[in-house]
Amino acid sequence: MLAAVLAAGGCSAGPADGRGEPGRTGGGPAAGGSALTAVGDLTVKGRAPRTGYERAEFGSSWVDTDRNRCGTRDDILKRDLTDVSFRDGDCVVVTGTLTDDPYTGRTVRFVRGRSKVDIDHVVALSDAWQKGARGWDRKRRVAFANDPLNLIAVDASANRRKGDGDTATWLPPNRAYRCAYVARQVAVKRKYGVWVTRAEKDAMVRVLDGCPGTPLPGGA
Template sequence: MRLKGGAAAAAAVALVAVAGCTEQTTGTGGPQGTADGAAALVAAEALPVKGRAPRTGYDRDRFGSPWADTDSNSCGTRDDILQRDLADVEFSGGGCTVTSGTLDPDPYTGKDVTFVRGRSQVDIDHVVALSDAWQKGAQQWDPGKRIAFANDPLNLVAVDAGTNRAKGDGDTATWLPPNRSYRCTYVAAQVAVKKKYGLWVTSAEKSAMTRVLTDCPGQRLPTGGNPTQAPPRFHAD
């Protein structure tokens, strides 16, 4: 099965130029949502500021099995995001498993990247890294909230694998996408995720967020995603 131009659920891309920054509101390229969210700059300025907690106790498993089916659509989260973000998608396994497609373009680099299952150059990035979240409030959450966070489409984007691995668990103060035209959208997504889940930011992180978003004061927060608690069947670590 082939879906030309991305997943059937993805609308046509609406690109809105805002103060020299491109805001992507729907379509391929990352966390989705309408443009009716709060202004990203105002939301960033309202985020609570604390120091980074120790990374002690962090483990990927604390956020549940990778790519759980938290929305109960019988597809894992990874395939859901690939279907959302890739163009020219091809499937196997009854229309759930994505076997190939193209990032057209990759939001982090602005270049086209080919996805072929098993030898992919595409990763699914947590816009707010799990380790970063752990050090800024997630270690205090119950397991259901951590699983929801790790699988929330608002916090997930298909990107070039090499660029994603260079990012690591960096926050806005330490890493921004090389593609400058995507930075406002990227930082707005980080702000939206941290606001939704009640995570704090460091002072350096907040300064970096406001510096980016000051250049695009009309940038809106992406909206939507999953509830902040996974279904009860996912509540075990």
């Protein structure tokens, strides 16, 4: 099954924005070079044990790392949703619409308190923990967990099926997004020095071989 998924990973490349995909807005310019080339910069090692991992090792959820008085979750919702409404007097997002969810291609309505939208860590925190983050200091882990490069708003059910999977074990059902998704994983792992397994690197190459012009997203 995995081989079939990876074989279908090719997609057309286009200009990438801050979310690392064609046709999205709200980010900086693409970093220099292609994602396929950048895969060569990633260190290959075996997966370490998950021992000691807890979400709290990456800080409390959604801190205000950029000091704009808004938590990271609301920053990402504001960036990725359309028709956004806010709570009176602050930046808390109350409602909005996720148009063309990157993982499924569907449109998903966001309503605070009963939302079907998650903010996903493209490189899961648990995956990072097993591939280098266990040895980081707390400041670096908090930065990783709140880096907009590693965060996108997505359909909650698809995100929960992903779990802490890497490129070798999970790809978005929306095939049109796979190139951008893998490019973003490459960018995040390269930026923070998170290593990859041999199977993961091979899977990244197989996907990006189908869209070799896909650039690293801005912020990498």
